[in-house]
Amino acid sequence: MSLFDMTGQVALITGSSRGIGKATAEAMAEQGAKVVISSRKQDACDATAAEINAKFGDGTAIAVAANISSKDDLQNLVNETRATFGKVTALVCNAASNPYYGPGLGISDEQFRKIMDNNILSNHWLISMVAPEMLERGEGSITIISSIGGLKGSPVIGAYGISKAADMQVARNFAVEFGAQGVRVNCIAPGLIRTDMARALWENPETLKRATAMACLRRIGEPPEIAGAAVFLASRAGAFTTGQTIVCDGGATISGGA
Numbered sequence: 001m002s003l004f005d006m007t008g009q010v011a012l013i014t015g016s017s018r019g020i021g022k023a024t025a026e027a028m029a030e031q032g033a034k035v036v037i038s039s040r041k042q043d044a045c046d047a048t049a050a051e052i053n054a055k056f057g058d059g060t061a062i063a064v065a066a067n068i069s070s071k072d073d074l075q076n077l078v079n080e081t082r083a084t085f086g087k088v089t090a091l092v093c094n095a096a097s098n099p100y101y102g103p104g105l106g107i108s109d110e111q112f113r114k115i116m117d118n119n120i121l122s123n124h125w126l127i128s129m130v131a132p133e134m135l136e137r138g139e140g141s142i143t144i145i146s147s148i149g150g151l152k153g154s155p156v157i158g159a160y161g162i163s164k165a166a167d168m169q170v171a172r173n174f175a176v177e178f179g180a181q182g183v184r185v186n187c188i189a190p191g192l193i194r195t196d197m198a199r200a201l202w203e204n205p206e207t208l209k210r211a212t213a214m215a216c217l218r219r220i221g222e223p224p225e226i227a228g229a230a231v232f233l234a235s236r237a238g239a240f241t242t243g244q245t246i247v248c249d250g251g252a253t254i255s256g257g258a
Helices: 019-030 042-056 071-085 109-137 158-181 205-213 223-234
Strands: 010-014 034-038 061-063 090-093 140-145 183-190 245-248
Touching (some): 010 071, 071 109, 109 140, 158 183
Parallel strands (some): 010 090, 034 061, 140 183, 183 245
């Protein structure tokens, strides 16, 4: 059996109708997991689930729309997952938002609260909903998709960076709390990835040039390259890894890139 095999696992992945979340769902399904596709729009979730089922077999994926700003939506997401698959063994908190680009003094209270609620509080809610069953079983993995924005300052996405730094601490705290009962909690910190959420950054030639000029690999990343790290953390390959933030950024943070 491969170290990365996920047969028998049930992975709940937020923000998984596109981008990093979708790539993660596909990668986990390829490794044998059942996957739950979730984002705000049911039709988008249905389309992604249908793609995965067509590729890996009927019953591999289900689609449950949920707005991460709604605690009731998230509880329904967890309930529907259990009703269909009986359990949650791997949680990937991928969904996030960033409604503001600009200096910190220009952000409105509403925008700041939205970033903190969607990028931190929603993850806390979901972890609180799925962790008890994992702790009772004595195994499980929780992965938060953070960002290298949480490792450095920014004059453009400062509030987003604050939220992503907090996610790293959420992982450390819960890793300490859950570790004795076999539940692991980690973060992945991607650099600039070719996703819709980051489109404003990589579609701008000047921004793209700055982001890649000093990065070791001289390019931005692709969603499947983050999905590989997520599979590692959820599988036996990552069984001794907890409380960590795995940076996947093409070497940007070590070489002065964006």
